[in-house]
Amino acid sequence: MAASTPHDLTERIRYRLRVSLLESEPEIWRLVDVDGSLALDELHTVLQLAMGWQNSHLHEFTELNPHDGRHGLPTIGREPLHWSMESDDDDPGLPEAEWTVAGVYADLTGPLYYSYDFGDGWTHRVELIETGQYGADEPGAASAPRAVLVRGERRGPLEDSGGPHGYAEVLEALNDPEHERYDDLREWVDVILGSWRNLDPNALDVDAVNQSLRLELGSLADAAVSDAWAATEAAHPDRPTTIFDVTLGRVPIALRKSLLRRAQRGTALDAAVIAPADAARMVEPFVWLMRRAGTDGIALSKAGWMPPVVVSDAMRELGWKNRWHGKFNREELTMPVANLRASAVQFKLLRKYKGRLLLTVAAKRLLGDPVALWHYLAQALVQNQRSEAERDAVVLFALEVASARYESFGDYAEPIGKSMRALGWAIDGQPMGEYDVIGLIRDSYHTFHDLGVLSRGRLGSSTVTDAGRAFVRAMLQIPAVHVEVP
Numbered sequence: 001m002a003a004s005t006p007h008d009l010t011e012r013i014r015y016r017l018r019v020s021l022l023e024s025e026p027e028i029w030r031l032v033d034v035d036g037s038l039a040l041d042e043l044h045t046v047l048q049l050a051m052g053w054q055n056s057h058l059h060e061f062t063e064l065n066p067h068d069g070r071h072g073l074p075t076i077g078r079e080p081l082h083w084s085m086e087s088d089d090d091d092p093g094l095p096e097a098e099w100t101v102a103g104v105y106a107d108l109t110g111p112l113y114y115s116y117d118f119g120d121g122w123t124h125r126v127e128l129i130e131t132g133q134y135g136a137d138e139p140g141a142a143s144a145p146r147a148v149l150v151r152g153e154r155r156g157p158l159e160d161s162g163g164p165h166g167y168a169e170v171l172e173a174l175n176d177p178e179h180e181r182y183d184d185l186r187e188w189v190d191v192i193l194g195s196w197r198n199l200d201p202n203a204l205d206v207d208a209v210n211q212s213l214r215l216e217l218g219s220l221a222d223a224a225v226s227d228a229w230a231a232t233e234a235a236h237p238d239r240p241t242t243i244f245d246v247t248l249g250r251v252p253i254a255l256r257k258s259l260l261r262r263a264q265r266g267t268a269l270d271a272a273v274i275a276p277a278d279a280a281r282m283v284e285p286f287v288w289l290m291r292r293a294g295t296d297g298i299a300l301s302k303a304g305w306m307p308p309v310v311v312s313d314a315m316r317e318l319g320w321k322n323r324w325h326g327k328f329n330r331e332e333l334t335m336p337v338a339n340l341r342a343s344a345v346q347f348k349l350l351r352k353y354k355g356r357l358l359l360t361v362a363a364k365r366l367l368g369d370p371v372a373l374w375h376y377l378a379q380a381l382v383q384n385q386r387s388e389a390e391r392d393a394v395v396l397f398a399l400e401v402a403s404a405r406y407e408s409f410g411d412y413a414e415p416i417g418k419s420m421r422a423l424g425w426a427i428d429g430q431p432m433g434e435y436d437v438i439g440l441i442r443d444s445y446h447t448f449h450d451l452g453v454l455s456r457g458r459l460g461s462s463t464v465t466d467a468g469r470a471f472v473r474a475m476l477q478i479p480a481v482h483v484e485v486p
Helices: 040-051 101-107 163-174 182-193 206-217 220-235 243-250 253-265 276-293 308-317 335-346 361-366 370-383 388-403 409-422 434-451 466-476
Strands: 013-021 029-035 059-062 082-084 112-116 122-133 147-153 350-353 356-359 454-456 462-464
Touching (some): 013 040, 013 101, 040 059, 040 147, 040 206, 147 206, 163 182, 243 388, 243 466, 253 409, 276 335, 276 350, 276 356, 276 370, 276 434, 276 466, 308 335, 335 350, 361 370, 370 434, 370 466, 388 409, 388 434, 388 466, 409 434
Antiparallel strands (some): 013 029, 013 122, 059 112, 112 122, 350 356, 454 462
């Protein structure tokens, strides 16, 4: 029965499962507690993390032991149940994403079997030991993890080691430096684990596994937040999938809860409505530069810079003299103007051609419509980033600006960095740090100031304006179909 268990703590059932890797000697086993509302594809994640697999091969669930001699023979009664990653015409398996742990064990009379890597043939017997209820008044019930490794013995086998018997042979060879395969296997293990880590078949780090489970699957309260979001989505079936939806779906569920709460606190998902007068005021710097380019364009120096008179006029007429120091007569030394010009080119409002800065077709179309230009810039700030990493960082930056929690530019780096690391971004193999994040969002920060999304305060502080909050809402609500990979 494909069941969907409501996220009410009074109805939550905790399933204690014993997972045993068949044909392992000594036995490799785990005892795990899981929330009965977990879908089978989530139980797959639990088993991968608990056993130390890398999720690099196909898998399936079935009620029959694949090693049983009766497997594949005719049976009396209903067809044996099996669940696969995706249901299609070529695979009669049930869709694992639509079945919960509670629903599966309600239909089974024996253990569940989980097969992973059909080449090596790793089969796990998943036995239901007992069930228990999460009490609504139980201390910490709302924060209870959806999956916990209680205990177990021995690390999981190495991927691609040849199945249970092949792994046993690998361990035997590594225990004998005189073995003919010792050097080759030692090198292979170093490549897989890193030369700084030893292969200890008896090691099992329960705390590390539980940390990973909490990150991937979150708590009961996290699941409730996700359910509330899903209910909101279901209530608006015609609402297009946005860039924020896509980003949210890529982060682990525990972090998803935090991002959703930030979005709700900052009304980031409210309608992005802007008055024409506010739009005109916000886009004024870009309109000024576009009008200055006009029909003939702006002649550039041999080095590619705008004339001094354009730079000085921009600083004076836009009221930016308090934003920079100097004579304002050289673009390369007047960063507000240089940043504005760079943004206009990046957003495809201006283009350089034969030594002149010319209006693009889009700029000519938008020049007389400040509201349309406002929406165009919101989309361009996301779509026209130079890399996917920058796009993710800018979307997260928009979310943090919507929540209006920070005044210092540097304060944004910590929460955005946490989310970027959760999305898997790294620099030269190392987790992305705060300085890396600042580099990804610096240009957008300048653009936010140009548009008046952020208002400059004393000592370098910035506050989010009401019109600015509407602008970042527009960024977050861009239909995902409009965002293309560079």
